[in-house]
Amino acid sequence: xxxxxxxxxxxxxxxxxxxxxxxxxxxxxxxxxxxxxxxxxxxxxxxxxxxxxxxxxxxxxxxxxxxxxxxxxxxxxxxxxxxxxxxxxxxxxxxxxxxxxxxxxxxxxxxxxxxxxxxxxxxxxxxxxxxxxxxxxxxxxxxxxxxxxxxxxxxxxxxxxxxxxxxxxxxxxxxxxxxxxxxxxxxxxxxxxxxxxxxxxxxxxxxxxxxxxxxxxxxxxxxxxxxxxxxxxxxxxxxxxxxxxxxxxxxxxxxxxxxxxxxxxxxxxxxxxxxxxxxxxxxxxxxxxxxxxxxxxxxxxxxxxxxxxxxxxxxxxxxxxxxxxxxxxxxx
Amino acid sequence: xxxxxxxxxxxxxxxxxxxxxxxxxxxxxxxxxxxxxxxxxxxxxxxxxxxxxxxxxxxxxxxxxxxxxxxxxxxxxxxxxxxxxxxxxxxxxxxxxxxxxxxxxxxxxxxxxxxxxxxxxxxxxxxxxxxxxxxxxxxxxxxxxxx
Numbered sequence: 001x002x003x004x005x006x007x008x009x010x011x012x013x014x015x016x017x018x019x020x021x022x023x024x025x026x027x028x029x030x031x032x033x034x035x036x037x038x039x040x041x042x043x044x045x046x047x048x049x050x051x052x053x054x055x056x057x058x059x060x061x062x063x064x065x066x067x068x069x070x071x072x073x074x075x076x077x078x079x080x081x082x083x084x085x086x087x088x089x090x091x092x093x094x095x096x097x098x099x100x101x102x103x104x105x106x107x108x109x110x111x112x113x114x115x116x117x118x119x120x121x122x123x124x125x126x127x128x129x130x131x132x133x134x135x136x137x138x139x140x141x142x143x144x145x146x147x148x149x150x151x152x153x154x155x156x157x158x159x160x161x162x163x164x165x166x167x168x169x170x171x172x173x174x175x176x177x178x179x180x181x182x183x184x185x186x187x188x189x190x191x192x193x194x195x196x197x198x199x200x201x202x203x204x205x206x207x208x209x210x211x212x213x214x215x216x217x218x219x220x221x222x223x224x225x226x227x228x229x230x231x232x233x234x235x236x237x238x239x240x241x242x243x244x245x246x247x248x249x250x251x252x253x254x255x256x257x258x259x260x261x262x263x264x265x266x267x268x269x270x271x272x273x274x275x276x277x278x279x280x281x282x283x284x285x286x287x288x289x290x291x292x293x294x295x296x297x298x299x300x301x302x303x304x305x306x307x308x309x310x311x312x313x314x315x316x317x318x319x320x321x322x323x324x325x326x327x328x329x330x331x332x
Numbered sequence: 333x334x335x336x337x338x339x340x341x342x343x344x345x346x347x348x349x350x351x352x353x354x355x356x357x358x359x360x361x362x363x364x365x366x367x368x369x370x371x372x373x374x375x376x377x378x379x380x381x382x383x384x385x386x387x388x389x390x391x392x393x394x395x396x397x398x399x400x401x402x403x404x405x406x407x408x409x410x411x412x413x414x415x416x417x418x419x420x421x422x423x424x425x426x427x428x429x430x431x432x433x434x435x436x437x438x439x440x441x442x443x444x445x446x447x448x449x450x451x452x453x454x455x456x457x458x459x460x461x462x463x464x465x466x467x468x469x470x471x472x473x474x475x476x477x478x479x
Contacts, residue, residue: 079441159464
């Protein structure tokens with residue numbers, strides 16, 4: 001299939017099909033992983049003819065060669081290179097209807113490990129080549145967009161660790177692979193990862209000076225640079241600010257408004273759509289002896305995954321605790 | 333000759349005897365000569381004379397157990413081997429061995445039955461190594477860069 005029997009390459013642009021893609025754009029799926037540095041290896045071949053390849057940009061290649069970043073002949077999904085045991089996310093809310101996880105992480109063969117999810121719009125998504133015991137969900141379980149559902153691998157027909165992500169829809173009574181990139185069903189093209197943030201500003205970018213036994217209010221704002229809406233309830237897309245380095249560390253500065261000893265706060269707004277600004281307001285209570293401290297935080301999505309990518313960097317609050325004369329401590 | 337099959341060794345000697353020299357990246361290999369394809373023309377060129385094909389990048393690592401294979405009549409193909417493995421072994425080998433040999437990986441594109449790696453040498457030339465399933469073996473091909 002990938003041999004070089006057919007030589008030659010041509011490009012064609014079907015304007016009518018491109019127009020159709022705009023009409024179909026629904027922007028309702030998200031990329032099935034968290035690492036924003038991962039890029040498409042090969043997309044769906046939308047031309048059923050052998051050695052005719054129509055890629056997600058509607059370019060036609062009349063050969064059988066691999067075209068990196070685009071397509072290879074007969075491909076039914078999207079390949080995303082990633083190291084084995086990388087986290088894989090559900091691309092939309094749904095229900096797990098099938099899975100297999102018994103093959104070795106890099107066991108080559110006809111079949112490999114997978115998770116199959118059914119969605120409310122009648123489509124299904126397949127996450128393939130998973131590692132041994134790589135499913136983090138069970139059949140019948142409901143999953144949320146962006147939820148960590150599996151660990152990647154290279155099981156089945158796999159020539160290098162990657163995720164084969166496939167979307168299927170019933171067309172003419174048959175389950176058929178479709179191309180969500182061409183249909184613009186991803187938030188952007190080639191898509192955004194589910195959860196990503198960029199630092200914007202905070203109430204005090206310098207050192208918070210806190211009198212011992214008192215509380216100050218601090219807020220920080222991040223731009224939602226990912227593909228999913230942030231929410232502040234327990235349900236889908238919950239994003240919170242937690243302690244970092246190490247993660248889930250009990251903080252010496254937790255205040256009464258903290259949901260737990262390591263969760264400073266949920267995002268303030270009910271919903272922060274992609275591109276919006278989420279504010280996180282929380283108290284910092286000083287019980288520690290006078291001195292200089294540093295309190296690192298990070299964002300957590302769906303209680304599952306930290307926003308610990310270089311794009312975010314480390315967010316931390318320098319703190320100086322000073323004596324409080326009200327409690328019998330001498331003034332500085 | 334630890335990583336070069338017997339056939340390749342014969343070809344190497346034949347190439348040396350014929351006076352072929354490396355045109356790209358010549359003499360820059362940081363890797364032991366016994367494990368690389370530096371200075372070699374195509375290991376086998378059935379469709380076009382070796383002089384019309386680009387040379388194997390000097391220092392290009394060759395998988396253990398690789399045996400040279402014939403090339404079709406396509407001057408953009410530089411060399412080809414088969415290795416008695418399937419799956420990710422070739423991809424895993426080259427994603428490690430190319431940087432170790434001084435090449436920069438420009439992009440790595442694994443798929444179901446094949447994997448492509450684009451890599452750059454010190455002079456800036458970009459090549460591709462393609463590993464693909466052929467029968468019960470993997471065919472490894474060096475080729476010039478293409479979209």
